Amino acid sequence: MLLHWCCIVCFFLLVGLRVEVANAKIYRKVGQKNLPYRSIVVDPSGRGNFSTIQSAIDSVPSNNKYWVSIKVMAGTYREKVKIPDDKPYIILKGEAKRRTVVEWGDHDNTSQSPTFTSMADNIFVKSMSFRRCSISVIGGALDPGLPGFITAQGRTSPDDENGFVFKDCNVFGNGTTYLGRPWRSYARVLFYQTNMSNIVQPSGWNAWNFAGHEGNITFAEYGNFGTGSDTSKRVNWTKKLDLETIENMTSTKFVDSDGWLQNLPF
Template sequence: MFAKAVKILILFVLFCANVKAQKQDTIVVAQDGSGKYRNIQEAVESVRAFMDYTVTIYIKNGVYKEKIVIPSWIKNVEIIGEDAFKTVITNNDHANMNKMGTFRTYTVKVEGNNITFRNLTIENNAEQLGQAVALHTEGDRLIFINCRFLGNQDTVYTGTEGTRLWFTDCYIEGTTDFIFGPSTALFEHCTIYSKRDSYITAASTSKDTKYGYVFKNCKLTAALDVTKVYLGRPWRPYAATVFMNCELGKHILPVGWHNWKNPENEKTVRYAEYMNTGEGASTKERVKWSKQLNKKEAAEYTVEKIFKINNNWYPHK
């Protein structure tokens, strides 16, 4: 009897050890070989599918030239860089390369849900020969904290209707339509840098989605020779974009918004502003089909209301 009990205990200990071995809490990526993996994609692929616990992929400083996909079966993962300026994921695909088209040019594509990125740079450094996406998102409940997104045309593509994204303390740069897509996305305390006279946003919000892009307490800046930038133009007729309590540089045009050369869009777009400051914030010459929110309307733009789509989500740092 005693021997049987000991055997059961040994089997139980071995089982627990095996479970613990499979459960990776932190995975280190380092180009110098000091981590478990030398490239990021290998680390992502080592994560077990549909986990109910959080795994951290910690990436040491370095320039990682990779084209990364975080597949739909990966969830509850934090991808953390050692330093936002020194941990760089880069690639250089563009739309006119081998007839690639816009949506295959990404440097990082996120299909999974509940993924957090922190303290790193995602870059598409392709020559300006066509659209070139740095970040392509399809997952829901994605968080980006203290990250840098570098590119030219179409830098950040928020690619799936009904998904929710939160960008906080981030830097996003580009030339044309460099934040675009149908997702609901909240940008807080971000710097938005225009590299060319063009358009910042190109939302394609669906008719039935109340909130599209919401920028709160952000700073809009530009290169010295950039003087004519629109806040946005509608990629689809019901585009929704709001700038609230943001500092708008003098590069923002007095009219503010563009109809994408289609007057019919003026009847459906949902473009609004509230209490912005800076040389580009004057509303005297804004297009008549945009809106200035009153205090009561602005109060509707809370995290709880913005992100309440199919279920509640309260992102935090």
């Protein structure tokens, strides 16, 4: 998992990497609560265990089998953060009070949405469901008239269960953007009940390097609103998903097909 980080203030981020549970006791039990075995504090002021997010992640041993909580304190973080595949069971969490270049999480009762602002490769994940996130497109970062892309999902087989789901989100900014392009041949993305401003390209989606193989791609929209949500001029190969598929993709079952969420420590 790779995240490009450029934070002005801190954020709230909770990441539980999906892993095979096997026979490991991956959390400690205190009463009725599941708690991580180890907690780490990241604070750029020097009052934590580490001053950078990456150094905290690096301290987690390879082939880790126990939940580790990394609490990120408010501050400025400008780093490229990589969580290797052999370091599962990591939770990153923190909180923000002001807008950041990359925000992820709870602010107050009126603004409980992560905000992503990036030129490219903001967050690199295999599968993710985003809810109530704000996606701010900065057209000035590109050449005049050149549209951006919000997603580039990488599903490689029709049997893969992964994909991106954006639920109850907000797409805004300046310039113009596509909702997505495929990174791999069976890319799958759903925008659901999302507010789209007029920055969204009327065609919505781009086949990129997979022109001629659009039948393998699942790009879908359902119940969206706003001036950019008009689907009358969308590319003709967008998918019309049945209600059962939409309900499955927008529920926790989509990211919890094997029940791994029950092993999260709280």
